[in-house]
Amino acid sequence: MENQASSASASLLETLVSFASVSLTPNIALIHKVQDILAEAGIESMLAPDPQDPSRSNLFATVGPVGVPGVLLSGHTDVVPVEGQPWTSPPFEATHRDGRIYGRGTADMKGFVACAVTAMVAAARQPLRRPLQLALSFDEEIGCVGVRHLLRRLENSLPAPYLCIVGEPTLMRIGTGHKGKAAYRAVCCGQAGHSGLAPRFFNAIHMASDLVASLRDVQRELAQSGPREEGYGVPYSTVHAGVIHGGRALNIVPSECEVSFEIRNVSEDKPEQILKRVLERLAERVKKEALDPAAPLPDIQMTNSYPSLNTREDSPAVGLLASLLPAGTPCARVDYGSEGGLFQQSWNQTPVLICGPGSIEVAHKADEYVELAQIEACDRMLAGLVEFLCR
Ligand SMILES: [Zn+2]
Missing domain, CATH: 3.40.630.10 (Zn peptidases)
Known part of the structure; x- marks a missing residue:
């Protein structure tokens, strides 16, 4: 030595x-x-x-x-x-x-x-x-x-x-x-209530899981038809949910669920456009699931980004x-x-x-x-x- x-x-x-x-x-x-x-x-x-x-x-x-x-x-x-x-x-x-x-x-x-x-x-x-x-x-x-x-x-x-x-x-x-990166925090709000009456209340975890499913929809689309830049381990923009917190007890309809997710974009993509697509997919899901149209959509804030x-x-x-x-x-x-x-x-x-x-x-x-x-x-x-x- x-x-x-x-x-x-x-x-x-x-x-x-x-x-x-x-x-x-x-x-x-x-x-x-x-x-x-x-x-x-x-x-x-x-x-x-x-x-x-x-x-x-x-x-x-x-x-x-x-x-x-x-x-x-x-x-x-x-x-x-x-x-x-x-x-x-x-x-x-x-x-x-x-x-x-x-x-x-x-x-x-x-x-x-x-x-x-x-x-x-x-x-x-x-x-x-x-x-x-x-x-x-x-x-x-x-x-x-x-x-x-x-x-x-x-x-x-x-x-x-x-x-x-x-x-x-x-x-x-x-x-x-x-790639560039944009990190977001989404807060989904629901209504606390007895789980025996679950369908009467907005469930924040259900909304959060629809958001996560929408992220995955968009990831699939980006993989299939998004712009490609060769030389990366994954040659297209990626979307991923990294942290999720929600719910207090199994017998309470959850009133809050928070999802942190990120977009890592190739230079031809813009993270704000990818986010817009995520929200479009979410709106489609909410409609398809016949969720109460009054159910509040997630409040999404960007927490960090670099180009x-x-x-x-x-x-x-x-x-x-x-x-x-x-x-x-x-x-x-x-x-x-x-x-x-x-x-x-x-x-x-x-x-x-x-x-x-x-x-x-x-x-x-x-x-x-x-x-x-x-x-x-x-x-x-x-x-x-x-x-x-x-x-
Ligand atoms: Zn370093």
């Missing part, structure tokens, strides 16, 4: 892992650490904290000329919780074993953050002709929540980046897209990133969301690509790890990028 970090990035990754920056808990100590490292290299950085809670913050820094489009490196500093997972080494302590670094966030995505900070420091010593920029966020894992505070600050003050690289784990492949990401494989941005990676590096779509869709939305024409060390297969699990070879590959890509920015 070697316990020596082999590069500046690997060593910084060890430090970053030691901050237990779980989503919704403070990340400010980690942010200050990065700020100190950048400051030592003469790079100023700007913090964009949660307005309600300054213990959680984004960081933005730029190095090189100002007022010129640059390349933005984006990473999130939060990690998912470790409770209930069978870790064989301490999750918030980097452990070297078999050419890998184990620890929470090593793949998702402190490995990339470490490489990106190291690249910023290296770039500060180079005669850049275009800037290299760093955007680190908080609370990404709970629906890209934190970065929105940063984007509001940057939108009108920063020229649209030439390229944005989101370093989520792709095994250093070129991620050109991901899909779709960057053309023949775009110059893909050409640039491919030129920094080994010949033949494939393009791929990824089955998770990222801040990339929000970056693309903020600066309309900015090409956004996902490329980072480690595999999503080991993320969010016990014994998450990143191969040291992946960190080295990311360092090489970013060194090539810094060279490109000097041209």
Whole structure:
């Protein structure tokens, strides 16, 4: 077992892992650490904290000329919780074993953050002709929540980046897209009453199950005839109910039932149109079941959403990133969301690509790890990028 970090990035990754920056808990100590490292290299950085809670913050820094489009490196500093997972080494302590670094966030995505900070420091010593920029966020894992505070600050003050690289784990492949997501909470209201007289009362669970059945109707339609985007595990938009709560006792007609569901849409679909179809199917069911037309329909609120990401494989941005990676590096779509869709939305024409060390297969699990070879590959890509920015 070697316990020596082999590069500046690997060593910084060890430090970053030691901050237990779980989503919704403070990340400010980690942010200050990065700020100190950048400051030592003469790079100023700007913090964009949660307005309600300054213990959680984004960081933005730029190095090189100002007022010129640059390349933005984006990473999130939060990690998912470790409770209930069978870790064989301490999750918030980097452990070297078999050419890998184990620890929470090593793949998702402190490995990339470490490489990106190291690249910023290296770039500060180079005669850049275009800037290299760093955007680190908080609370990404709970629906890209934190970065929105940063984007509001940057939108009108920063020229649209030439390229944005989101370093989520792709095994250093070129991620050109991901689906969008919209999450909803539906509250179905009924009337409490004696179950012996059940048909006299509106049953909230019955309405909720009609809603779930309508979600499944629409899923079937999307699978059969919805737009397809190849490269995803499921090449069409998906609809799914994830949480349901309702009822108090078997002998009481339930007065309330809550269903949480989500839509994950390919870029050709719009979640609001899919939701509209769900409500149409529900109306048909209510009619077919001859439910009392006075029965209240579910009250549906969107709880979170982020847009899909779709960057053309023949775009110059893909050409640039491919030129920094080994010949033949494939393009791929990824089955998770990222801040990339929000970056693309903020600066309309900015090409956004996902490329980072480690595999999503080991993320969010016990014994998450990143191969040291992946960190080295990311360092090489970013060194090539810094060279490109000097041209
Ligand atoms: Zn991530």
